[in-house]
Amino acid sequence: MKLILLDYDGTISPIDVSLEKAYPSAKVLESIDYTRKKGNKVAIVSTKSCDLLINRVKADAYACIAGAEIIYGNRSCIDTDLIKYQDDAISLIDFIKKDKDIKESKAKIDIKKTTTNLIAGITIDWRFSNYPKSLPSIIEQAKKLNLKVIKYENEPFIDILVSKANKADAVLFLKTLFNPKITIYFGDSENDLPAFKVSDISILVLNKYNEHLKNAGINEIVEFDKIWEAIRKYADY
Structure with missing residues (x-):
């Protein structure tokens, strides 16, 4: 098999x-x-x-x-890290929602949850919008909260993950x-x-x-x- x-x-x-x-x-x-x-x-x-x-x-x-x-x-x-870092994930989502550049860019924010409704990741996607100028500060904030950031060399989106x-x-x-x-x-x-x-x-x-x-x-x-x-x-x- x-x-x-x-x-x-x-x-x-x-x-x-x-x-x-x-x-x-x-x-x-x-x-x-x-x-x-x-x-x-x-x-x-x-x-x-x-x-x-x-x-x-x-x-x-x-x-x-x-x-x-x-x-x-x-x-x-x-x-089990999803349970441990839920508060940090919620904190980052609040940080992103308050960000003026994100709103103006109209980048898509996709909050990814498990089937039991735990926050497991956030995708910021500007494929069909403008590049969000505040992205570096969001990445910095995610790292401060001990969340995992995946950047792609040529692709117009990033993933921020709660699990390592x-x-x-x-x-x-x-x-x-x-x-x-x-x-x-x-x-x-x-x-x-x-x-x-x-x-x-x-x-x-x-x-x-x-x-x-x-x-x-x-x-x-x-x-x-x-x-x-x-x-x-x-x-x-």
Whole structure:
């Protein structure tokens, strides 16, 4: 049995559309179904919340908000740091909401919560707005509160996470859960690099933002439009 792990944004879902339109294509969903019917396991590993992922993709497990919450069947496993740092997360959200530059830029603020309503992350996204000039001060405040900041070299958004877990932790958890013969990871950004390192086969899904990751020690590169073919190929690998 193979374990195929899929990032969401920019990997199986288009990256340059609003969240409301960010769905995997029919071909991608069909390839995931095909993979599971072949007796393999599929898990989604993303910085998105579990509620969103569960509603958009049928999979065997979900590692959400970079591994802060993992769902398998009717069970949820969360990082206990989420409880420890809730007050700090709330404090940062208040700081952001009061920021004049954020309001003027019209950047999208996405507060990510677990299925039990714990705050697990904040995304500041200016893909469809102006760059928020106060972003450096927000990042500084997040670090003062001991929250984790993920910046991307070419992508117009940042993630601020309550949990210190990363996608490698999620992959290792899922490998323990499923005990696969081989683990194959598809991803497209900096936050996928730790997961690449603990997977047997790492596949970079190429888009306009990640040319700089071509030499990141991955095993294979596939164009975003061909991801469905690659998933099917590895289902039969």
